[in-house]
Amino acid sequence: MAVLKRLVNGLFQCSYCREFLPKDRFGFVRSKAHQIDNRCRKCTNLYKKERYPKIKNTKKYKENKRRSSKIWQSKNPEKTKVYSDVHRAVKVGILIKPANCSKCHKKAKIHSHHKDYSKPLKVTWLCILCHEKEHHG
Ligand SMILES: [Zn+2]
Ligand SMILES: [Zn+2]
Ligand SMILES: [Zn+2]
Numbered sequence: 001m002a003v004l005k006r007l008v009n010g011l012f013q014c015s016y017c018r019e020f021l022p023k024d025r026f027g028f029v030r031s032k033a034h035q036i037d038n039r040c041r042k043c044t045n046l047y048k049k050e051r052y053p054k055i056k057n058t059k060k061y062k063e064n065k066r067r068s069s070k071i072w073q074s075k076n077p078e079k080t081k082v083y084s085d086v087h088r089a090v091k092v093g094i095l096i097k098p099a100n101c102s103k104c105h106k107k108a109k110i111h112s113h114h115k116d117y118s119k120p121l122k123v124t125w126l127c128i129l130c131h132e133k134e135h136h137g
Contacts, residue, residue: 014040016047028132078117085120086112094121101127 011020015038026036027044037044055061073080089095100107108127113134116122126134 012036014038014043016040016043028129082114082117082120083112086123089121095123098125101125101130103127103130 009020011022012026013020014026017040019040021040023036025040025042027039027041029035029037039047086095090097097110097112099110101110102125104127106127108129110125110127111131113124113126113131114120114122115124124134
């Protein structure tokens with residue numbers, strides 16, 4: 001995916017709707033946390049709604065996703081264990097995953113964040129944005 005570069009008076013241009021918008025109207029590129037996406041959030045949402053469900057169901061996508069998560073897991077055995085602990089704890093009701101981010105209080109897809117991986121059940125529930133900030137400032 002191309003990454004946004006153009007900057008006009010502190011504004012970025014969305015490569016889809018061509019509007020000039022402040023940085024906080026863009027999401028992050030998943031693989032590179034410091035780079036913001038070349039689409040504004042509005043366009044990203046539209047894209048996800050229209051295209052993503054189709055891509056998600058393709059064999060190739062599933063295969064890739066499985067493979068990359070396998071690789072990640074083998075590189076991060078400690079974190080993998082922590083995530084499965086959290087998953088299990090949520091399932092049996094020890095931990096309750098909120099619908100809102102505990103930091104910005106927005107309703108979003110919530111991630112579990114750990115300050116200390118040796119305490120798997122000490123979880124901070126964050127939205128993707130706050131989670132990125134937590135790790136990268
Ligand atoms: Zn846009
Ligand atoms: Zn948040
Ligand atoms: Zn985290």
